[in-house]
Amino acid sequence: MNTNLENNTVVKSRTSKKKKKAKAKKRRVIILSVIAALLMISIGGVFYVKTTVDNYESVIYPGMKIQGIDLSGKTKEEALKLIEEKYKKSVEQKKLIMTAGDKSYVVNYADMKLSFNLDDTVKSVFEEGKDKGVMEKFKMIKNPTEKDHQLKFTYDNKVIENKIKTMESELNKNKVNAKIAKAGDGFDITPEQAGMKLDSKSLQEEITKAIASSKETEAEVKVKAKLVEDKPTITKAELEKINTKISGFSTSYENSTQARAVNIEISTNTINGTLLMPGDSFSFNTIVGDTTPDKGYLEGVVIVGDKFEKDYGGGVCQVSTTLHNAVLKAGILPDSRLNHNLPVGYVEKGLDAAIAYGWLDYVFTNNTKYPMYIEGYAGNGSVGFNLYSNSALLTGKRYEFYSETYATTPFETKVEEDSTLEEGTEVIQQYGMEGYKVKAYRVIYQNDVEISRELMNNDTYEPTPQIVKRGTKKAETAKPSKPDENKDKEKDKDKEKDKDKDKDKNKPN
Template identity: 40%
Template sequence: MVKSNDSMKKNNILSKVLIGAAVIVGMIIFTIYQYNTAKAWSNRIYPGVKIENQDLSGKTKGEAKSIIEKKYKVGIIKKKLNIKTDARNYTLDFSKINPKYDIDGAINQAFNYGKDRNLLKKYQLIKLSSTKKFDLKLVYDDKPVNEFIDSIEKEVNKAPVDATLNISQGNIKVVPEKKGETLQKDKLKKELSSKINGEIDHDIDIKAPMQAVNAKITGDKISSINYKIGEFSTEYGSISSPERENNIVLATKSINGKILMPGDIFSFNDIVGERTAERGYEAAPIIVGDKVDSGLGGGICQVSSTLYNAVIRANIKSVERTHHSLPSHYVKLGMDATVDYGNLDYKFKNTLKYPIYIEGDASGGVVLFNVYSNNSLAGTVTELSSNVYQTVEPNIKYQDDATLPEGKTEVEKPFSTGYKVKVTKTTTQDGKLISRETITDDYYEPVEGIIKRGIKKPETTPVIPPAVPAATPPTPSAQPSTTPSAPKN
């Protein structure tokens, strides 16, 4: 029997309805299963989730915190930071940097991972888990770390040593330079920062990054120095106190061995430095204005003046030079160079095409400076002459003083004669005149003096005549006179 078309259509519709219903039911069941699965994991960390290398799948917040704290909170303080150099190793215990992991923050990240997604995504994360790693953020006190690096820097940094000369009995020998090295602090800190949050299973080992530092003056640059081109000396032993001698020796040592390349400028104050008690300088007489006073570093103007004369005689011009306010006893007028740290400096520039070497010595009560350069300058001779073209007598005031005896005088304020003086520099080359020029025209102003003179009259003592002795009565004669005395009228 053949079914009608209407019947077949009804069956098809029913089948579709049943299939659709089954799909819907299946979807509902699967959704319920997904829901129940997600709900079962709602208080647990999803599979595959790690903090550092610790798998926390299925752990509650409390369980996860207990695991992480046990492994990392205690373990971190046992770590060490090792910085290795060629010479030695330096170690810093982590306990000194007060390290603390942000464990709560990491646990929250691990626990909340995937919890904000839709049901299907949650189900996929649970059933089709893939690894998800969260890092522990380490918080620590970076002050001990910086101090640790600074202490390493002080030990490992080596300044380059410039080449210099060894001069003995006229023989000049080049002493080669030595390279230095310096710690690359920024690079080290950057590498340390990237590794300090690493695993706790092993210490942090870092090779200290070092950088070579070349010397400014190398042996090949000064090999041309082979001849003395200028010298000058002054005597100080017989005129100086022990304190003044000490200052002269200190300042001279600071200058000895100084090398100037062509174009370099020498600054006395920069090379010698500030004259302080901490640096060994002592109080001694110094010229302050128009009088002599006491001050730290007294006497070093003799050093600057002696050097000035040696440099001028090497045919090197001054950049900055000032004469004293009062004449100096150790050099001729117009040939001195005063210095005062922070105020007055003596400077000169190496205008030669060769480097120069300055040798200074202050032994035996004599300050001596020798200037060396190349022997091609041997034929050049520079001489100086000082010409006083005006003498200015000082004004001296006299003040009567009733406390001083008449005829006696006492200097209240020392006076000084003034001078106007020109210094001429004459330079010859192989005996032929090259130049003659006035290099200074100085005026040492007179200093007014005050002299007290006594007007106190001497005291007079009254003259007392000698005492007259009383008359002595006559002694009676042994035999009485027989002549009677005449009667008185």
């Protein structure tokens, strides 16, 4: 019995071990199968991922757009063609329309020399994500995120600028300042007229913004131009403030040559009617200009250095001097004024004002708060200027001027040889004059009571040299006759006598 039990036990033990081995083997098979399956799935997945990613290496990733145009799966060439058809052509057909009032001005985009950055933009879109890892690429393909790229283009703004210039020429209306002219004892005033001006700067800014923000679907880009009022700087109301004469001064030229008188009258008439608003400056050389013959100026005597010479415009310095004194009497001191090199005879020393076009000017500024009108007159040997402004300037002040000579310089005599004068002959070509150092003063009176006395200018007048022409021409002496020549002369005389006798014989009795 025991033996059988042991045998059974051994059999059962062996059977159990076999069963365990079988189960272990089965388990290993299952595990290996699962591993193999997982491996196959993994390999397949990798292959799928790689294949999917590889398929997009030559095309654009999903979700990529340019100007809203979907380029997913498109090659660069296909994307370029699509953009040209759907965007570029539509942009080239657009119009820029500028309106001003009831007028419209059109610029075709096709005329603006458009230049698109198509190649660069498409290349940028195509390369988007291409530098990433495989799984990132796969994720971009399977879970795309939309991204819309904006296409840029440039254009020739010259076309627009030219159109704006056309608008300016058609729309701009020049302003007209009020004008004033002396009429008898009063003035005639022409009212001002407001102008209209295109705000070109803001229009250009608006155009630039409108072009940049417009969509390709918009066939027309519309911009409204602004017209602004261009107000005159001189108004009738301002000119009406000119209501009284505030100063005047005149000098005589009755002993002048006709040429000098003509020059004085032309330059005075040029200045007559000049208007100076508050803060405006008067420049003699700007107003009168060069005294050239084409303006009617003649040759007259002018001061050049220490000599009197002839040149066109001789005499106009008397005009600048006369105006200078009228300005002084209005209480205005000049900004720029120089005396002549030599004294002049039409005003006191120290009160003259020399001019020379191009380098020596007479300038003063209207330093009042009222407009100022200059009236100039010349004729019958007298030249004068009257300044008109507002009666508020007549405050009881009066300006007087005087000068004092504090030094003199004797003149020298210059002798110049002249081959046209006989030896021993002397002629004074220019008489000499002393030189002077002069101080000019301004005296201010308030209601005829002196309230101030001030040095105005310190001038030096060079002496005028006396120029003497001394002859160097030798006197001619008679040449002595030769003996033979004397005999010939005697024979000629005898022949002449014989002829006279024959004539007497032929006379009737």
